Amino acid sequence: GNSVTQMEGPVTLSEEAFLTINCTYTATGYPSLFWYVQYPGEGLQLLLKATKADDKGSNKGFEATYRKETTSFHLEKGSVQVSDSAVYFCALSRGGGFKTIFGAGTRLFVKA
C-alpha cells in the first residue's frame, strides 16, 4: 500500500542553521508529493508540492526535490528563522485518487 515515512522529531536548531527533514514514500505509479506546515493551534497549509520526478517544489525559502530513484522528497531550508517553528508533514496523493497519505509529522523548534 501507499505510505509516507518522515524523520522523527523534535528537531531543534539555532536561527540561521540549515534544515533538512527527511521523507521517503512507498507508492505504486506516480504520486504527487507535498509538504504541509502546521503552526501551533492551526490547521495545515500547503508549503510546497511536486507532481513528477525531478520536479523541485519551493516556497518561502523551503525546497524539496522529487527523487523517484530514491523514493524521497526531503525538505530543506538554508537558513531557518524562529518563525519557522512548526510541525511539518510530508504527504502523497495518487493521481485521480481522493485520499492523501500523510506522514507522522516532524516538529521543528528554532531558537533565537
Place this chain on the structure above:
Amino acid sequence: DGGITQSPKYLFRKEGQNVTLSCEQNLNHDAMYWYRQDPGQGLRLIYYSQIVNDFQKGDIAEGYSVSREKKESFPLTVTSAQKNPTAFYLCASMNPGGNEQFFGPGTRLTVL
C-alpha cells in the same frame, strides 16, 4: 475570500453527550474530509465524501457519523460510542481535478 471554516474553535462536552462539529467551504470543492489529530501525532482519516449525498469510512470511523446534504457542508457528529473523543479535529476539502487539500483552522474538542 474562499476557504474553509470550522466552528467552534474550542468545544467542551460532558461524557456521554453527542456533539456536532461544523465544517463549511466556499471553494466549490467536491471532496471533503475529516481528520483527527492527537497531541504529537499525525492525521488519522475519520470519514470522507467525494460528492453530495455520498461518504465513506476512513481509518477510524467507529464512534463518528457524518452527513453530506449540501456541497458546501460536511458536519461531523462525535457520538457517545467514541471511547476517547478528546482531540483536535480538522476538516479539509479538495477539488478532484487537483490533488492539494485545503484545511480549516480546526476544532479542539474536550470531553470532561
